[in-house]
Amino acid sequence: MSVTVYVPRDSSALAVGAEALAEAIQREAAQRGVDLRLARNGSRGLFWLEPLVEVATPAGRIAYGPVRAQDVPELFDAGFLAGGAHPTRLGPIEQIPYLQRQQRLTCARIGLIDPLDLDDYLAHGGYRGLHRALEHAPEEIVAAITASGLRGRGGAAFPAGIKWNTVREAPGNVKYVVANADEGDSGSFADRLIMEGDPFALIEGMTIAALAVGATQGYIYLRVEYPHAHATLERALATAYRAGYLGADVAGSGKRFDLEVRLGAGAYVCGEETALLESLEGKRGMVRSKPPLPALRGLFGQPTLVNNVLTLATVPYILAEGAEAYQQLGAGRSRGTLPIQLAGNIARPGLIEQPFGISLREILYDYGGGSATGRPLRAVQVGGPLGAYVPAAHFDLPLDYEVFAAQGAVLGHGSIVAFDDTVDMARMARHALAFCAAESCGKCTPCRLGSTRGVEVMDDVLAGRQVETKLALLRDLGETMRLGSLCALGGMTPYPVLSALEHFPEDFTAAAARSRLG
Amino acid sequence: MTPSAWDETTVRRVIDAHKERPGALLPILHALQTEFGHVPRGSVPLIAEALDRSRAEIHGVISFYPHFREQALGAHVLQICRGESCLAMGGEHLAEHAKERLGCEFHGTRADGAVTLEPVYCLGQCGCSPALQFDGEVYGRMTPARLDELLREKGLV
Numbered sequence: 001m002s003v004t005v006y007v008p009r010d011s012s013a014l015a016v017g018a019e020a021l022a023e024a025i026q027r028e029a030a031q032r033g034v035d036l037r038l039a040r041n042g043s044r045g046l047f048w049l050e051p052l053v054e055v056a057t058p059a060g061r062i063a064y065g066p067v068r069a070q071d072v073p074e075l076f077d078a079g080f081l082a083g084g085a086h087p088t089r090l091g092p093i094e095q096i097p098y099l100q101r102q103q104r105l106t107c108a109r110i111g112l113i114d115p116l117d118l119d120d121y122l123a124h125g126g127y128r129g130l131h132r133a134l135e136h137a138p139e140e141i142v143a144a145i146t147a148s149g150l151r152g153r154g155g156a157a158f159p160a161g162i163k164w165n166t167v168r169e170a171p172g173n174v175k176y177v178v179a180n181a182d183e184g185d186s187g188s189f190a191d192r193l194i195m196e197g198d199p200f201a202l203i204e205g206m207t208i209a210a211l212a213v214g215a216t217q218g219y220i221y222l223r224v225e226y227p228h229a230h231a232t233l234e235r236a237l238a239t240a241y242r243a244g245y246l247g248a249d250v251a252g253s254g255k256r257f258d259l260e261v262r263l264g265a266g267a268y269v270c271g272e273e274t275a276l277l278e279s280l281e282g283k284r285g286m287v288r289s290k291p292p293l294p295a296l297r298g299l300f301g302q303p304t305l306v307n308n309v310l311t312l313a314t315v316p317y318i319l320a321e322g323a324e325a326y327q328q329l330g331a332g333r334s335r336g337t338l339p340i341q342l343a344g345n346i347a348r349p350g351l352i353e354q355p356f357g358i359s360l361r362e363i364l365y366d367y368g369g370g371s372a373t374g375r376p377l378r379a380v381q382v383g384g385p386l387g388a389y390v391p392a393a394h395f396d397l398p399l400d401y402e403v404f405a406a407q408g409a410v411l412g413h414g415s416i417v418a419f420d421d422t423v424d425m426a427r428m429a430r431h432a433l434a435f436c437a438a439e440s441c442g443k444c445t446p447c448r449l450g451s452t453r454g455v456e457v458m459d460d461v462l463a464g465r466q467v468e469t470k471l472a473l474l475r476d477l478g479e480t481m482r483l484g485s486l487c488a489l490g491g492m493t494p495y496p497v498l499s500a501l502e503h504f505p506e507d508f509t510a511a512a513a514r515s516r517l518g
Numbered sequence: 519m520t521p522s523a524w525d526e527t528t529v530r531r532v533i534d535a536h537k538e539r540p541g542a543l544l545p546i547l548h549a550l551q552t553e554f555g556h557v558p559r560g561s562v563p564l565i566a567e568a569l570d571r572s573r574a575e576i577h578g579v580i581s582f583y584p585h586f587r588e589q590a591l592g593a594h595v596l597q598i599c600r601g602e603s604c605l606a607m608g609g610e611h612l613a614e615h616a617k618e619r620l621g622c623e624f625h626g627t628r629a630d631g632a633v634t635l636e637p638v639y640c641l642g643q644c645g646c647s648p649a650l651q652f653d654g655e656v657y658g659r660m661t662p663a664r665l666d667e668l669l670r671e672k673g674l675v
Binding site: 011012013015016045047048050064183184185186187188189191223224225226227228262263264265266267268277280281282283284285300341342343344345350351372381385415417418419420423428430437438439441 | 540542543545546547548569578579582583584585586598599601602603604605606607608638639640641642643644645646647649651654655656657658659
């Protein structure tokens, strides 16, 4: 009987040798005359173990990792096709504590299924949500999303149900659903994991959203830096069309929904929803003033629902399992689960989906295992390049939108980047300003000029020139950017800058400058 | 990608294939860059005419997006991730090493035209930091030594 071996095709797995490994396994099997089926799954998101190989045995899927191509003959000798012992053997995949302790709802299928196999998707609960949605009126679908407590996962955490209802009620014959897949926040990779590991979840979520708000056309605005996600999405879309889940008659409902991928072109600001819409219209990605809200006048002036990939990929679960199943998880007004992305200087980086309320400390130590270098963790940046730096003294903070906001921090898209005690926080502050200067769309003055002036101020601070005066200027500049910018790019760049200054003032002194210059 | 020489017929064919799509400009620019390795200057008036927009507007869009370029790059493109996760794992050191090895700064091309070095703000490979991309292929857990090895494999040193 043929044995199935899983080697991820996720780009992070490919980045550390999964392709060579897959080839080596097939070559070795052919040489030994072993009947083997090589399946290409997504990544489980346990990145320190990639490339992670799984073998389907009668006792379940047994994991080995990280495995190098040169380990393959030895693995065959060790009888890994029957789950045999080897130094890289990790045991049953579901029993790896990092995975076992999670509650994966949005990311339930990543790494489990072949992302391009629609039957595999269907066998694991796929399209149950759509079929439930088709049994209900649009306002009932929206009511389910509202009742679930789901909030926008892209960073703004706006209640999804309210946005959906605004688009649903907006007058207009033509409406759009847009997936914001411009995952530009450094430290973030959950959108990519979904698109590469479970693309039908996004497609299904968008289809349900279209039914709810009355849209017939959807776009996935994908960043060009994700060529693997692009290829996977294109193939999945073609499959969904062939199977009748997209097009003129969605799942036999008589309703039309067309969906296509549009590529961005390297501009971070296009992750801001109005800049994204400008870009989709074929223009420079300049932020629009609000109002009007995109929900009322969005793409090509029509009512448009823009949601992040994670938000949309969570929709099928809510429809299939009911709003209550989702709503009962979480903390405070942060309901459901958050796919947390743990990266940076950390021993076990990866995807951790857990209900809101889990503390940074649990994430960083129980899951992450502390720093990769073995040195003490000094700071984490939560919520992307515009998120605040959180010092070790605050690691007991629970992940909760309101708790973070009260601390002057943000959860953003759920990324956590860890730094050990060798990090120079003044340099990180400069980096944030330089990033803003490079990525500003230029429409508003606080962001366009403030970021560049900020870099100059930080250069003085780093060199120890007039430090006190410059820091007063930096605080003032930060306040101007925060209050006066048109969108979150200029408005939130002060978060990493001023949080670094507040929590790590010792890195912003003349003495620090002297030791920096050696 | 192998950049081809200027060829108006091809440019017109690419434009015609996309011009009826809503918001056609980015798809056209992507298709031209895939075809030529860059967006040839001479295509700007042709795009403007097809979309009934001004040449300044087309140029403005090309120059807004870091991905689009009007000049050909080196034969190979090496992009080093500048995201915070990569910086936390030695990304700065990796970038300095790449500059030294290639003898050029970011946005520069090695003297022989073989490789262009570019910064990229996050490749989404934060679980395998530091990361880089070489001609569209991603590489994680990079070190200066592994970068040298990669450049050797590609026949660049």
